[in-house]
Amino acid sequence: MTAILEGRNIVKTFTTRRGGQKHEVRAVGDVTVAADRGEIVGLVGESGCGKTTFSRILIGIETASSGTVLHDGKPVATKADWKALRRDVQYVFQDPYTSLCPTMRIGEALAEPLLVHGIGDKSERAERVREALSLVGLQGFIADRLPSQLSGGQRQRVSLARALMIRPRVLICDEIVSGLDVSVQAQVLTLLTELQASLGLSLIFISHDLRVIRYLCDRVVVMYRGEIVEQGPVERVFGAPESDYTRGLLAAIPDHSRRGEPRLGLRPAGHEGARLA
Amino acid sequence: MTTVTAIAMQAPRPAPHRAWRAALNPPIVIGAAILGLAILSAVLAPVIAPYGPTTIDLSAVRKPPSFAHFFGTDGVGRDVFSRVLYGGRVSLTVAGIGMIGSLAFGTAMGLLGAFGNRFVEVAVSRLIDIQLAFPYVLLAIAVTSAVRPSIPVLILLMVLAGWAGAARVVRGIALQERGKDYVKAAAVLGVPKMRVALKHVLPTIIPSLIVLAAMQMAAMIVFEATLSFLGMGVQPPTPSWGGIMLDGKNYITSAWWMTALPGVALVLTSLALVLIGDGLQRRFNAKGVR
Amino acid sequence: MSADPALRFEHVTIAFPGAEGPLKVVNDVSFAVGSGQCLVIVGESGSGKSMACQALLGIVPAPGAVSGQGIFWEGRDLLKSSARDWMKVRGAEIAMVFQDPAAALNPLMPVGRQIVDVVRAHRSVTRAEAERRAIEVLNQVGFPEPERRMRAYPIELSGGLRQRVAIALALACGPKLIVADEATTNLDVSIQAQIIGLLRSLKEELGISIVFVTHDLGLAPEIGDEVLVMYAGHAVERGPVREVLDRPSHPYTIGLLNSAPTLESSRAHPLKPIPGQVPALDEIGAGAPFRSRCPVVVSGRCDSAKPDWTACGGGHFVACHRFAQDGIGGVQ
Structure with a gap:
């Protein structure tokens, strides 16, 4: 089966000038990730590992220096290709406070994707907005609100609903629960699993939080400094990590379910290791 | 820096209530009061004015201010006070139209400069640079030497001279907004660029446009006066503040009131507008909108 | 907890003026930290945990008002001491580490x-x-x-x-006490682990007391001796870290633990989110703060009276009417 969405051999380099010399910074180096139907793929790594850049290349917000984005097995090249891809693939941004237009009422913001794609007439669109709101567990009156009148969790639900308006097959979620409180995060994660099951959605879920990845994903890709260091089914990667980096990352996770002595330790970490007097 | 100051530097948490911030600040109140007075006296000119604006009285030429003539009389015995009132009607109307025109054109160009394709972007920003570098008086001289000066020509000149400033501000803000996630989100959802510019970005610019409108209006009042004073604006006998001052130019040492008093009206009105613009800016900043 | 704690925060209330009377962002909260001990204050946004820290250093922003029985530092009541005395204590004896180091350092x-x-x-x-x-x-x-x-x-x-x-x-x-307000929140996990390790060694080797404020319950066992759980300005549960995590006794703490994914969790065992949202401060009134989202409300009590502390054994206390009435079986 061909994957709905695949980034193949994606490389992204930035050039910076420092002291008159050009430096090439490789943000993403030769990364290949594919999303199959109904699958949740986790992309995990620390800040600067290139996970967000890679995900933005998949939807065309940023362009790759080299490599190909494949949509249903066909390379995406022309403007029309990207347009078709965006009917199938949607993106939810990390910060719910900046990803909604501050002056547009929620109902209008939700109806807009339908409007610009010429889907339905006015009353059908209103109906779809109501459906979408209830799908993400929000009440209908939210449609008359402005983003500034909503909490962070509610905004993130609205962002989700908006991305789902045109019924994509793949949803890319960039750190969408990182800014949320634990109890709100649980609500959004539960919602995501429900949506995935009921709509048969594929998810590419980006997070720095391994606990969230472990909970949500079928497959995980661990990135470090722009490269993939390990990938595989979550049970395998979390149960028997193959790379030292993944092992270190797992050991650093604070976890209230662990018994006995605290495990967070001062592992030798190069020059950053603590030396106590 | 001490720890103490480090502590003091911590970003203040949003206080539960800050309604007190919404109170009107003094500059807005003072500015609005003066502007209100100016508009009111212009509107009510036929009622208030003791004489007609063009009524010549050769028996009272260049009389200093008195109870009969608050602002004195001019070289042909016209009452300066009445002329200033009527002149306000012309000056404010012309400046208002010029302000709206230049702001509308400037906003359109600014948005085009931020959301157009690469060619349009560069073209607009070069055009803005050229316009800002071009002395507007020179422009006015060039235009009025080709066509006879009149009020429509004056308004056209105002738009030509004023759009670039507005365009630069709008373009700057729009470029900033363009980098934000909500604009990217709209693009990913397939919303066309120009719709993003008009439906998403333009409403967020409105607070800045309101401030800009006040400042632009002040500039336009001065612009009108300047051109009329140079004889390229409103043509006699129609009174306008610049035109009245022009009439008094030759007598400035002997009959100061003919130029000074319309000048006071001009300065006060534009000062009021600047105060309003400033105050609004501060209020919007306090509320976290631009 | 040692017999004579270095810091005692006793029945402190912090109120901001609201449209209809004062809004208590911290409502009658008490805690104590022994010397060389670490207290972890856990809570979500709006719980009042950061405000409590700021009261500890006397830096509650205006127009907030701090009242209560006192904030005792080595026997002295800081609430009653002058701004000058407080400033001497702050920085020299009590120091603070903020969430954003960039804001604390002069660039x-x-x-x-x-x-x-x-x-x-x-x-x-x-x-x-x-x-x-x-x-x-x-x-x-x-x-x-x-x-x-x-x-x-x-x-x-x-x-x-x-x-x-x-x-x-x-x-x-x-300093003898360090207050760390979300000091590791924006850091990568490996860096977070290093900073936690550093704070722990300061505590163990230099005997510095720590108040560690976080939204992440998972961090509590890594550094804390005691934990205080806060919700909507109220302290709802406190006790030794392992006691509280192994036998959570307040419905909110239980809900929080059920909401947080761990390295063992998976979709096969769904999270159980707490329904609803944190109430606005002026909606809480006289009753138990968690009642609007609580699955085990005691009708007639939770909406009229604030629960008192009930001992659960082992220095572990919970403020819950249901627990007081039915014990641990009632809340689980």
């Missing part, structure tokens, strides 16, 4: 000089002595090559190193 000054300045503000020492002290604390926090790199500006350092400098700044005058 225009080399990091070493910032530490030197703090030392010289509180102690009458020569510049050379202050510099030696700066190198000493930078060494303590594991800052590499302090002699050379103390001349770096904050922008030249990584986030982890900046937080180390912020901690060194806090350590400079030899």
Whole structure:
């Protein structure tokens, strides 16, 4: 089966000038990730590992220096290709406070994707907005609100609903629960699993939080400094990590379910290791 | 820096209530009061004015201010006070139209400069640079030497001279907004660029446009006066503040009131507008909108 | 908890003026920290945990008003002491580490000089002595090559190193208590682990007390001795960390634990989110703060009276009417 969405051999380099010399910074180096139907793929790594850049290349917000984005097995090249891809693939941004237009009422913001794609007439669109709101567990009156009148969790639900308006097959979620409180995060994660099951959605879920990845994903890709260091089914990667980096990352996770002595330790970490007097 | 100051530097948490911030600040109140007075006296000119604006009285030429003539009389015995009132009607109307025109054109160009394709972007920003570098008086001289000066020509000149400033501000803000996630989100959802510019970005610019409108209006009042004073604006006998001052130019040492008093009206009105613009800016900043 | 705790925070209330009467962002909260101990305050946004910290340092922003029986530091009531006395305590004896090290450091000054300045503000020492002290604390926090790199500006350092400098700044005058407000929240997990390890060794080797404020319950066992759970301005559960995590007794704490994914969780065992949202402060009124989202409300009690502390054994207390009535079986 061909994957709905695949980034193949994606490389992204930035050039910076420092002291008159050009430096090439490789943000993403030769990364290949594919999303199959109904699958949740986790992309995990620390800040600067290139996970967000890679995900933005998949939807065309940023362009790759080299490599190909494949949509249903066909390379995406022309403007029309990207347009078709965006009917199938949607993106939810990390910060719910900046990803909604501050002056547009929620109902209008939700109806807009339908409007610009010429889907339905006015009353059908209103109906779809109501459906979408209830799908993400929000009440209908939210449609008359402005983003500034909503909490962070509610905004993130609205962002989700908006991305789902045109019924994509793949949803890319960039750190969408990182800014949320634990109890709100649980609500959004539960919602995501429900949506995935009921709509048969594929998810590419980006997070720095391994606990969230472990909970949500079928497959995980661990990135470090722009490269993939390990990938595989979550049970395998979390149960028997193959790379030292993944092992270190797992050991650093604070976890209230662990018994006995605290495990967070001062592992030798190069020059950053603590030396106590 | 001490720890103490480090502590003091911590970003203040949003206080539960800050309604007190919404109170009107003094500059807005003072500015609005003066502007209100100016508009009111212009509107009510036929009622208030003791004489007609063009009524010549050769028996009272260049009389200093008195109870009969608050602002004195001019070289042909016209009452300066009445002329200033009527002149306000012309000056404010012309400046208002010029302000709206230049702001509308400037906003359109600014948005085009931020959301157009690469060619349009560069073209607009070069055009803005050229316009800002071009002395507007020179422009006015060039235009009025080709066509006879009149009020429509004056308004056209105002738009030509004023759009670039507005365009630069709008373009700057729009470029900033363009980098934000909500604009990217709209693009990913397939919303066309120009719709993003008009439906998403333009409403967020409105607070800045309101401030800009006040400042632009002040500039336009001065612009009108300047051109009329140079004889390229409103043509006699129609009174306008610049035109009245022009009439008094030759007598400035002997009959100061003919130029000074319309000048006071001009300065006060534009000062009021600047105060309003400033105050609004501060209020919007306090509320976290631009 | 030791017999004579270094810090006692007793029945403190912090109120801001609201449209309909004062809004209590911290409502009658008490806790104590023994010397060389670490108290973890856990809560979500709006729980009042950060405000409690700020009260501890006397930096509650206006127009907030702090009242209560007192904030006792080594026997002295800070609430009653003058601003001058408080300032002497703050920085010298009690220091704070913030979530964002960038906000605590002056971007225009080399990091070493910032530490030197703090030392010289509180102690009458020569510049050379202050510099030696700066190198000493930078060494303590594991800052590499302090002699050379103390001349770096904050922008030249990584986030982890900046937080180390912020901690060194806090350590400079030899404080007995460090208040860390979400000090590891924005850091990568591996850096977070290092900072936690650093704080733990400060506690164990230098005997410094720590108040560690976080939204992440998972961090509590890594550093804390005691934990205090806060919800909507109220303290709802407190006790030794393992006691509270192994036998959570307040419906909110239980809900929080059921909401947080762990390394063992998976979709096969769905999370159980707490329904609803945190109520606005003026909606809480006289009753139990959690009642609007609580699955085990005691009708007639929860909406009319604030629950008192009930002992659950082992120094573990919970403020819950249901627990007081039916014990642990009632809340689970």
